[in-house]
Amino acid sequence: MTELTGNEARTRAKELVEDIDITMLTTRDDSGNLVSRPMSTRRMDENGDIWFFTAEHTKKVDEAEADDEVGLSYCDPKAMRYVSVAGRAGVVHDDALMRELYSPSLEVWFEDGLDTPGITLLRVTPVEVEFWEPGQNRLAQAAGMLKALVTRDTPDDDIVRHAKISY
Template sequence: MAEKNVSGAEGIAKIKELTKDIHIAMLTTVADDGTLHARPMGTESTDFDGTLWFITRLDSGKVDEIREDSHVLVSYEQPKDGMYLSLQGRAGIVKDRALIKQHWYKMADAWFKEGSDDPAAALIQVKVTGGEYWESSSSGIVRLGRLALASVLGADKVSVGDAGKITL
């Protein structure tokens, strides 16, 4: 895989491109005993600007974990397309009603009987600091063929896609 490094506006554009059709991310937090907890979270389809937003309940364990240690990891994947993205950042809890309404999406109503006005509703704001991505440049069958060829000829002779680091 070709290694690339992108930063700033180019990094934001890369994250936008990779996440545009993904609606579920895995959010990983750190518990007070140091264990890692990952859970699926709905992700907005709004334009990424360096910050990710997730709707949550104020009484959830992840809120307590973020208050104790704000370091988080957010992972996205599209295995059928050969795309994987891992983003690091710092998270915070936001209770601002106007922001909650701004980032609200209809599916969240299933967890909050009063919708965006529910007092238990809050946002997790993740300010992304960087990440890594891996993406294939071809379909699954072509990817398998290239991997087989790379195992015979050597990975430096056959491209199976791109990988890189993102810094914001």
């Protein structure tokens, strides 16, 4: 496994988060159960904060306000790319940032666009981000796996790229 560190790891984490887009946001409900729902990522900024649009009066917002520790799980199984984020969530009211991050595709959920009553931003500030992805193209990766099967040896170290980033 190839370990990425420093700016290279942070840059790659940002690329993966923004490219995979849909994540499962996990909060804790009133009974202490973990509850997940899909969210569309708007951006991961230079500080590592990950931004989403949401309606202010929802269970996910209530849960995040009651316990701000949340998880994000990004999964792209076809490309074998995965990102896990442990972070803290908060609601942010910032009209300028909302105009910057908004796109017409959000009108599926927000019928009146930015004029939708209660529309707001949810920010997840990472505490730790971890990702895994192929370290080679698919053909080289398949050849490496086949070689490992035939030789009964472990795959080459560069078959998977990995990073664990603390913020």
